[in-house]
């Protein structure tokens with residue numbers, strides 16, 4: 001006998017309301033912070049977790065399931081087998097090898113390439129229409145690797161890129177001016193990490209362009225102060241890692257915000273890693289780096305025509321060159 005006795009003939013579910021599923025590959029610090037943010041923000045109906053360590057994976061799944069009474073209803077599954085990801089709308093990859101002390105970046109990159117060869121083809125097989133969101137580092141090169149291995153069109157392969165760096169940038173500017181970070185429009189573009197580019201010329205606070213405001217009010221804006229803020233953005237990941245061993249909460253919010261924009265077709269603009277060939281004079285080779293891009297249900301809808309100063313274009317091209325150099329050594 002059924003648990004519930006129906007009170008009337010229930011309507012079949014509306015064909016426009018569909019089941020949404022997110023798969024998260026890698027249940028380390030970052031994967032779990034993303035999962036927990038997605039769960040609490042009620043962004044999908046089902047989450048599938050995949051990791052290479054079965055005990056850790058099952059432990060994380062049970063721990064989250066035990067919170068069901070306090071959370072929006074979301075089915076949580078976990079397996080070391082990729083068939084658990086079947087029919088995903090969004091696949092978020094956070095699995096990554098950890099740098100061994102003394103290991104070169106290139107060697108780490110080669111190990112991550114081997115890892116992606118085991119991860120991306122089955123994801124593409126089980127969810128051929130999904131959007132891939134790459135978080136593992138070095139994120140720009142690995143987004144290129146994921147694009148190549150998946151065979152997906154480039155609009156469906158996105159790297160979380162400088163979405164996080166931009167959030168750190170907005171926090172520091174907001175802190176400096178004592179305003180709300182959500183009122184600060186500011187972008188960091190280019191490589192996620194050391195060669196990232198701060199777009200000072202396009203910063204605005206509550207619709208007021210920052211640099212012209214400072215000039216109008218004759219506040220001697222010192223380039224050194226601005227550069228110090230950017231330097232702090234670049235160093236902040238290293239600082240957090242040196243203090244707590246890894247970064248997790250901010251990347252959790254950052255990736256969940258991308259998931260919301262994509263799955264709910266919000267068409268918001270995020271600085272994320274996209275195929276940048278053809279933009280701002282980047283012509284040599286297929287390189288993924290972050291540019292302000294409009295995102296929606298089908299992935300990247302377009303790249304905004306943001307104004308860059310000559311210096312910013314120069315820095316962006318040099319960022320592209322740095323990424324291409326690593327990419328070319330991989331032989332993929």
Ligand code: 6V0
Nearest residue numbers: 026027028029030051052095096135136137139164246251
């Ligand atoms: P972690 O805690 O070591 O977790 C990595 C997880 O990946 C572990 O649970 C592993 O078992 C798992 N894993 C390893 N190999 C496989 C495989 N073949 N299949 C499935 N799972 C596997 O690392 P953490 O979570 O701290 O970081 C993960 C990645 O995110 C790293 O590459 C970081 O550098 C990167 N980050 C990227 C950020 C960004 O802004 N793009 C920000 C923070 C961290």
